[in-house]
Amino acid sequence: MAQAYSAGLTVTESIFLKKERLLPLKGSVLVKKGDKVKAEDVVAETLLPGKVVPFNLANKLGVTPAQLATFIKVEPGQQITKKTVLAENKGLFGLGILKNTVHSPVDGEVESISAVTGQVLLREPRIPVQVKAFLDGVVTEVIPEEGVVIENKSAYIQGIFGVGDETVGELKMLATSPHEDLDINKIDESCRDKVIVAGAFVRFEVIDAARKHGVKAIITGGIDDQDIKKLLGYDIGVAITGHEKIGLTIVCTEGFGKIDMAQKTFDLLKRFDGKKTSIHGRTQIRAGVIRPEIVIPLDFEETELQSQEESLPVLEPGTLIRVIRQPHFGQIAKVTGLPEQLTKVQSETLVRILEAEFEDGTKISLPRANVEVIASTT
Amino acid sequence: MQYDEKRLTRIVATDCGSTTTKAILIEWVDGEYRQTIRGEAPTTVEAPLNDVTKGVINATQELEELARLKYNNPNIKFMENGEFVIPRQGDVGVDAYVSTSSAGGGLQMMVTGVVASMTGESAERAALGAGAIVMDLIASNDKRMNHEKIERIRQLRPDMILMAGGEDGGTVKHVVEMAELVSGADPRPRLGAGYKLPVIYAGNKEAQENIKETLKDKVELIMTDNIRPKLETENLGPARDKIHDLFMEHVMQQAPGYDKLMKWTMGPDHKNVPIMPTPAAVGNIMQTIAKDESIEVMGVDIGGATTDVFSVFTEEFVFNRTVSANLGMSYSISNVLASAGLENIMRWVPFDINESELRNMIKNKMIRPTTIPSLLEELVLEQAIAKEALRLALEQHKQFASSLKGMQRQRDISEAFSQSTSGATIVDMMTLDLLVGSGGVLSHAPRRNQTAMMLIDAFLPEGITRLAVDSIFMMPHLGVLSEISTKAATEVFRKDCMVYLGSCVAPVGRGKIGKKALHAKIELPDGKVFEEEIPYGEVRLIPLGVGEVAKATLKTSGGLILDEEKNKELHIDLHGGVVGIVLDTRGRRPFGIPTEKQQRIEYLKKWMREFDAYPETILV
DSSP states (O other): OOOEEOOOOOEEEEEEEEEEEEOSSOOEEOOOTTOEEOTTSEEEEEEEOOOEEEEEHHHHHTSOGGGHHHHBOOOTTOEEOTTOEEEEOOOBTTTTBTOOEEEOSSSEEEEEEOTTTOEEEEEOOOEEEEEEOOSSEEEEEEETTTEEEEEEEEEEEEOSEEESOOEEEEEEEOOSSTTOBOOGGGOSGGGTTEEEEOSSBOOHHHHHHHHHTTOOEEEEEEEOHHHHHHHHSSOOOSSEESOOOSSSEEEEEEEESSOOOOHHHHHHHHHTTTSEEEEEOOEEOSSSOBOOEEEEEOOOOGGGOOOOOOOOOEEOTTOEEEEOSSSSTTOEEEEEEOOOSEEEOTTOOEEEEEEEEETTSOEEEEEGGGEEEEEOOO | OOOOTTTOSEEEEEEEOSSEEEEEEEEEETTEEEEEEEEEEEOOSSTTTOOHHHHHHHHHHHHHHHHHHHHTOTTOBSEETTEEOOSOBTTBOOSEEEEEEOGGGOEEEEEEESSIIIIIHHHHHHHHHTTEEEEEEEETTSSOOHHHHHHHHHHHOOSEEEEOOSOTTSOOHHHHHHHHHHHHHOOOOSSOTTSOOEEEEOSOGGGHHHHHHHHTTTSEEEEOOOSOSBTTBOOOHHHHHHHHHHIIIIIIHHSTTHHHHHHHOBOTTOOBOOOEEHHHHHHHHHHHHHHHHTOOEEEEEEOSSOEEEEEEETTTTEEEEEEETTOOSSTTHHHHHHHHOHHHHHTTOSSOOOHHHHHHHHHHHHHSTTOOOOSHHHHHHHHHHHHHHHHHHHHHHHHHSBSOTTOOOOOOGGGTTSOOOTTOBOOOTTTOOEEEEESHHHHTOSSHHHHHHHHHHHHOOOEEEEEEEETTOOHHHHHHHTTTOHHHHHHHIIIIIEEEEEEEEEOBBOOOTTSEEEEEEEEOTTSOEEEEEEETTOEEEEOOOTTOEEEEEEEEOTTOBOSTTOOSEEEEEEEOOSSEEEEEOSOBSSOOOOOSHHHHHHHHHHHHHHHTOSOGGGTO
């Protein structure tokens, strides 16, 4: 039977997830293998080197770099506070008249002193960094000094694009249908700390209201490019996101513009209304693609955890697909045929196509590159 | 080391890109080198395979299968037990295997200098020429505070740093200060946690001891000759060579599977042929061709994320390369819109479209980069965006490819009133002989006429220029191949790499729409003659096949000129191609495109019709 591999985002009611939670630098791991952890638990921590503050001491003291050694009162490696005298001259005629004393501008440590430039480098105190579990689960592996691997069973949805970092909250369905353009009046104090679900679209005013009511995250089908710009204060040039500090996280499941949320995604979210949800907006579209994730942990037995073969979604007759480019963007169809030969489409591009049928029976053919698999027949 | 055709009869060359490993087979057939077969496979440098050689094996297997089919010989094979058999023994093995690589994001560097536009720019030139992506240029005078510079160095995580600054014997203070900042940042390499970051120092020789003192405990420090020993001299060679050495020794060693791949690349006598960064190899072949044919060449490779422009200009064959890191057709497509502005994109679109619809379409392309424009309107829009991406990339290239800045120049009386200054661009579209395009949007355009139109509209070639595409981007392979056989590389370049589109004739100067601009008489090889008085603001396309030459008599009116000697009349041979000869009287400096919308759309449709670029349905 004709079949082909195709790109597709995962939307599933049950999957075994395995997540590495790693520190940016070596540090200490706070949990051990077999521990059950909650999303909010800190699993590893470290101290990042403090900020380096360059400070031209020779200039401040009014001497040449070469002379600095005579007046310096500290040495590399020495701990300092804002009260520490870094250097001091002897004043006029060595009598202490108009004596110049230079104190450290920061608390921390002396990193280096240069006789060439007269510059000292001061390092501020180390900054603690913590890595949280992000999802409820079991620690199945400890990578010494670096982090852990956490596994669980979850309902799981990959978004197409998002902004904002990891957060955790209770899922709250606000939209009643996947076609809904979310009404601002639905946002109120009951949404505080929740992960809210919109339908096809969420406008800037609605996002802003959600922010004011302390919403943790919004899941929507589509969003307008200009609203994202308003929200961030700049236009997204290249798709590397997730680091934005905008007060909440947004995950789009379909794309830019007003696009109905896929029925399957909407139904899945509806089924888990009220459940604890881990979510992030991190997106990177390049080698090593990262997509936003929505994770709703399920109850499971540890014995259920087993490694699974990762497989690419397969296109074959009967596969449900979603069109991801004009024409028919966002519509769902069922594959009816996969012709082998290259076919010329309207733009005259020669491509591999597929034949499909919409729910109302209309038949179409379109480039295989312009669809994603929602559910295989298998 | 060069080998002749007796020792090199069959060669496999691969380019391990970030996503695809492309393999080509080059063979000595009937007294000449030809590229006979190509194959490709996904690059396997990332999880789950984590071994670049797997992708090379897969791509080579495809070559083997296709070779067996082509020669109807089931015994042909190039590898045994997962390794190349070198040298060739009859049907089995190849005489050489060479490779380039940009997998894992290529070579990423940070450069430092004292004055950004002088030593900083020289360092940038050396790094780019060696095939690197320059993540940032940090200079003493770049207006950032020192603590900001330290933060930036710390965040970047480059593969290596190149430090320049000061002329030999000059002041040491600034360059040592920069070293102190680097030391304070304590930078970490991108790959491999267990080794020190390589830092090349190519600044004031007098400062070497101080630099050593400052940096020796923190980084792997390598000293080389000053990149700018005097203000008026640039000496990029030694720094470039060091970058290549370090790329092999440090960066490649850290990438999964490269230790194996580095041992595979060799000539017939088992002498190693170093793996080259992909862009460095492209530079190699372009310089070889420019010297060989005594021409000026410019190449552009427009990808999903970046656009590279390469050029060889002047009698000294000065090579320049720029990477426009955020101009591309998928991953960076939104940035093209942000940089060019909607208005500039719309000036190439012969129909109306709702602005917010267009913006959302572009963003959707960014997040779903593998989709294909299936509607004609979307194809036209993507090609309009491509024109702007190419135009901006060329602008950046022109700025960068310049004579040295900061020099005192003695001028003679004839120059006293001219505008030429130190730091002026050496890119001259009038003297350019060959313009080569590559990358998906140019190579896979449904009609080659669209490719020609995109190149002309974006680059605005002046005078007489030949146009070509490198349809499968073979230049990297040929660049590294030229290390062992210039003959093989240049022969294949001419015969198989280039798809000639034709020639563009574009008189330079200002004119008035409808007024006389160019009288062209073109005698075609089949005896037919094209003769027309073409008014200003028009385009004509005269079919002339690949390998065909037409005799042309060109005569301009109204102050328009045809070459750098300001000739208004030329009798020359024009070369054909899959598109033909394009006569473009839309003017240069300035290029005339109507500003009023209705009029602009009318003209665009007329030009596109002349170019035979799109089906009539969209032009009515």
